[in-house]
Amino acid sequence: MIVLHDMIPELTGQDLNLPEWQVKTETIKKSCGYFSLSSSTIRDFRQLYAAFSGGEVFLTPGAVGEEIHPAGSEEVASFRARYGVSKPYFLLVGHRALYKNAELFFRAFGGWRRRKEFEIVCTGGAEKLEKALEKLVPGTPCRILGLTDAELGAAYSGATALVYTSRYEGFGLPILEAQKCNCPVITCRNSSLEEVAGEAALFVGEDDVAGLQALLDEVSRPDVRLHLVRSGQENVRRFSWSASANRMEKAIEEVLSQARAQETGGTAAKIHEDSTPSSKKVGHPLVSAIVSTCNAERFMRGCLEDLEQQTIRRELEIVVVDSASPQNEGAIVKEFQERYGNIVYLRTEERETIYGAWNRGIRAARGKYVTNANTDDRHRADALEVLTHTLEENPDATLAYADCLITRTENDTFECAHPVGRHEWPDFNVHRLLEACCVGPQPVWRREVHEEHGYFDEKMVAAGDYEFWLRIARNRKFLHVRQCLGLYLESQAGVERANAAQSLQEAEEARMRYAKDILATARKAKGLKRNFLRLFRRGE
CATH class of the missing domain: 3.90.550.10 (Spore Coat Polysaccharide Biosynthesis Protein SpsA; Chain A)
Known part of the structure; x- marks a missing residue:
């Protein structure tokens, strides 16, 4: 059994003749069952590998571990001082090229009327900002940082928002990391991103520069931020490594049981x-x-x-x-x-x-x-x-x-x-x-x-x-x-x-059938409660 993280090479035009993707195809052919991090990846798998899509696919979503956690004001201040971040900032996490679509943010930010009030912090990807992106934000401080888990939590906690405008993801873990750290999220409605973000994010089209500029304004409003933080905290609780591990364990047990039954001549009706x-x-x-x-x-x-x-x-x-x-x-x-x-x-x-x-x-x-x-x-x-x-x-x-x-x-x-x-x-x-x-x-x-x-x-x-x-x-x-x-x-x-x-008409008829009994039962319960309180006060 294998874990299907995503269908990125198949859907982003990569050379499927490369050895690593040939191995992926061969492994899929040999597997007796599959795990997937998202329903989106399951749908893509069934479409791209239709010949094997009849096999069992078990949904085992990712989650955020204890290594990423929200930081207090002192930790955020220390992070800012350590890396010289003096203004409010937008955070980008991961690679920036190709389908990751960081260009959308840089184009929007470069033409945004409030760009001089903010900085950009990037973590992950190339150690230097790509020249094509640098040209879009002249004069804007843009820091490319390699961060520890603790520093990443502080970076999320202090950011105005995580901007995650990828064109395709198999899951989208940075969204949950940001939400756990009380950081608002701006992302796109595609692949697994909407599935992971739930209702707790602001959404923009993958090529909508003007739309993203409007969201950069919107996410700066205190009422919007408060709503996104609260809904993000609720959303992140939907995902649990222990729950996914339990599902994976049960799935493996079931597949092994079916395999043993087939070996002994048993068949499943x-x-x-x-x-x-x-x-x-x-x-x-x-x-x-x-x-x-x-x-x-x-x-x-x-x-x-x-x-x-x-x-x-x-x-x-x-x-x-x-x-x-x-x-x-x-x-x-x-x-x-x-x-x-x-x-x-x-x-x-x-x-x-x-x-x-x-x-x-x-x-x-x-x-x-x-x-x-x-x-x-x-x-x-x-x-x-x-x-x-x-x-x-x-x-x-x-x-x-x-x-x-x-x-x-x-x-x-x-x-x-x-x-x-x-x-x-x-x-x-x-x-x-x-x-x-x-x-x-x-x-x-x-x-x-x-x-x-x-x-x-x-x-x-x-x-x-x-x-x-x-x-x-x-x-x-x-x-x-x-x-x-x-x-x-x-x-x-x-x-x-x-x-x-x-x-x-039917609802009113139903009320007429049972209103008398329901009200009588309620009055009886109220009377019993009143008698109990009376006896309790007397000490009987």
């Missing part, structure tokens, strides 16, 4: 029949994702790729319910079944409501937990791991939900989304639920709740999930995870928006 709910996995999965589809062929591939890239894919079962779709979702599902052994495909002869399809999927599911995976929505890579872990750690809770980004771009991925907003749901309160559905589009819940409370109301068209949440909220606990774990497609063709009037 694959799903070929349309409605055979079987799986290669031994035992029961931790979570089952129910995918209901009709007229959603354009979303299906992205939906399955999104789920198969979840960090707990080894413990995930995917149940696709094809509700008599006239489109060709089934062929796409079968293609994925040939590559993965955790997909169940069910097809009905007649169209049913989305809640009828969910119920069919839940009855076929084997997971301890269940989630609805809408074909047009997407997840953060660790979304299901975070939500199921929350329920595992809180056995008294039935359902966990998280915040999500909003996009209007079909088949966006979470890592490379173009968000137009976000849903930041409130912490759960049953009275809030009576006012509106506040658990978001991608909750995870315990499958056993259906044994007590039944299934979704199949007669409903648009508010059956809201009705069920109200039904179980009478005696079940919900938990809000304060992280952005999903990507919701805002579309006029969606079930709720396409049936807006019916959705409002």
Whole structure:
């Protein structure tokens, strides 16, 4: 097994006949599985090496170790004094030539109206500034430094911003290093850069000089800097070497297990029949994702790729319910079944409501937990791991939900989304639920709740999930995870928006069904609490 860092030589026009790239190709051919630092590299690999892309590719992102850490004001002052940096400065990290695209920054800075107020600090790459770049910033102090890890942390911590305008990266570690050190980031929306930076960066086109000049102004504003620092601190926590190491260890164990099984004549069963709910996995999965589809062929591939890239894919079962779709979702599902052994495909002869399809999927599911995976929505890579872990750690809770980004771009991925907003749901309160559905589009819940409370109301068209949440909220606990774990497609063709009037009518009907019970339960709980406090004060 090998680690695929990037596809830089293939995508930047390098001579693939060189010995080092020939060795790469031969190693890919001989590997029984692959690790990749980013979803972007996985996509590039599947396209460039299509003959081998059927093999398992495991997402194991990079992270920032303890050697890079934010520096205090005294350390920053010492760094500045040591290298003679007297003005505010922009930081560039790594090589500067060719696809690294440092020329964009130097062109923008050279024509920027405030250039005399700032300096440039570069670390990495050639020991002297390239003549072509030097000519673009005449009279500007530009320091080329070789730094230790501690000095690099100070350089990030004192910089106005890291400017990282590469045309292609397999990961983009300097972005996370900067964010860990409370340094704002300016980068581009390409390859893995957006995937790594998340929402915590300012983005510019690879050739947009005027756009970068505007961002140099914007990143100097205190309110913008504060937002980028705070969001950067949140973003960097998504990445962990220990988590990637654990995923790598599990992947190696699985591949070795499959190899041993093949050596002893064992074969792994694959799903070929349309409605055979079987799986290669031994035992029961931790979570089952129910995918209901009709007229959603354009979303299906992205939906399955999104789920198969979840960090707990080894413990995930995917149940696709094809509700008599006239489109060709089934062929796409079968293609994925040939590559993965955790997909169940069910097809009905007649169209049913989305809640009828969910119920069919839940009855076929084997997971301890269940989630609805809408074909047009997407997840953060660790979304299901975070939500199921929350329920595992809180056995008294039935359902966990998280915040999500909003996009209007079909088949966006979470890592490379173009968000137009976000849903930041409130912490759960049953009275809030009576006012509106506040658990978001991608909750995870315990499958056993259906044994007590039944299934979704199949007669409903648009508010059956809201009705069920109200039904179980009478005696079940919900938990809000304060992280952005999903990507919701805002579309006029969606079930709720396409049936807006019916959705409002069904929601009101659901409230009428359960409001009396919910309010009575709340009053009873309040009375018990009041009696307890009274007894406590008396010392009884």
